[in-house]
Amino acid sequence: GGIITQTPKFLIGQEGQKLTLKCQQNFNHDTMYWYRQDSGKGLRLIYYSITENDLQKGDLSEGYDASREKKSSFSLTVTSAQKNEMAVFLCASSKLGDYAEQFFGPGTRLTVL
Amino acid sequence: QQKVQQSPESLSVPEGGMASLNCTSSDRNFQYFWWYRQHSGEGPKALMSIFSDGDKKEGRFTAHLNKASLHVSLHIRDSQPSDSALYFCAASDNSNNRIFFGDGTQLVVKP
Numbered sequence: 001g002g003i004i005t006q007t008p009k010f011l012i013g014q015e016g017q018k019l020t021l022k023c024q025q026n027f028n029h030d031t032m033y034w035y036r037q038d039s040g041k042g043l044r045l046i047y048y049s050i051t052e053n054d055l056q057k058g059d060l061s062e063g064y065d066a067s068r069e070k071k072s073s074f075s076l077t078v079t080s081a082q083k084n085e086m087a088v089f090l091c092a093s094s095k096l097g098d099y100a101e102q103f104f105g106p107g108t109r110l111t112v113l
Numbered sequence: 114q115q116k117v118q119q120s121p122e123s124l125s126v127p128e129g130g131m132a133s134l135n136c137t138s139s140d141r142n143f144q145y146f147w148w149y150r151q152h153s154g155e156g157p158k159a160l161m162s163i164f165s166d167g168d169k170k171e172g173r174f175t176a177h178l179n180k181a182s183l184h185v186s187l188h189i190r191d192s193q194p195s196d197s198a199l200y201f202c203a204a205s206d207n208s209n210n211r212i213f214f215g216d217g218t219q220l221v222v223k224p
Contacts, residue, residue: 004156031210033211040199040217040219041216041217042201042214042215042216042217043157043201043214045211048210048211050210056209056211058211090156090157092156096210097210099144099145099162099164099205099207101147101159101162102149102157102159102212103158103159104156104157104158105156106154106155106156107155107156
């Protein structure tokens with residue numbers, strides 16, 4: 001088994017501020033993902049990294065940057081926080097391959113004042 | 114256009130009842146399908162996968178896939194209050210290491 005750790009659990013920022021969310025996994029998975037979930041709704045893919053040196057934009061990448069520092073860690077930066085993007089940000093990881101199950105972390109809840 | 118559509122948006126069933134959740138996709142390239150479940154305050158967790166036409170049963174949960182009609186369903190027998198959660202259908206097309214999630218069905222099982 002393994003675990004995905006997301007820090008911080010709660011993040012409060014000011015409008016226009018640059019904010020960074022971090023994710024660590026110990027599954028030894030190749031692929032990592034960042035999703036945004038608005039108030040109990042669906043998951044929208046922001047960025048993903050298929051292998052350690054790869055970075056792919058998802059459907060919602062505008063306003064975000066991502067960095068795969070090493071195989072086990074993947075961070076997401078909100079470049080300029082906006083009030084309409086208060087949401088839960090979920091990190092996930094999986095083995096390589098389209099048939100692979102994704103394992104999710106508990107999420108970081110972002111509040112923008 | 115959303116590639117994976119789920120219905121209904123919300124569903125309420127009595128304890129011990131049957132819950133039926135539906136999912137259709139708009140992409141004929143999708144080959145792999147999953148159901149994920151998310152309890153409040155937690156991340157989603159994979160419930161079951163189904164890759165071949167027909168039924169797949171795991172305990173009280175049965176998934177059904179019909180690739181010709183791009184339809185997948187999940188049936189929960191003898192529903193329990195602990196089954197109350199947000200259920201996501203997800204699909205992938207074996208091309209780019211990502212899966213596409215539907216918007217979810219909120220299931221409430223009333224004691």
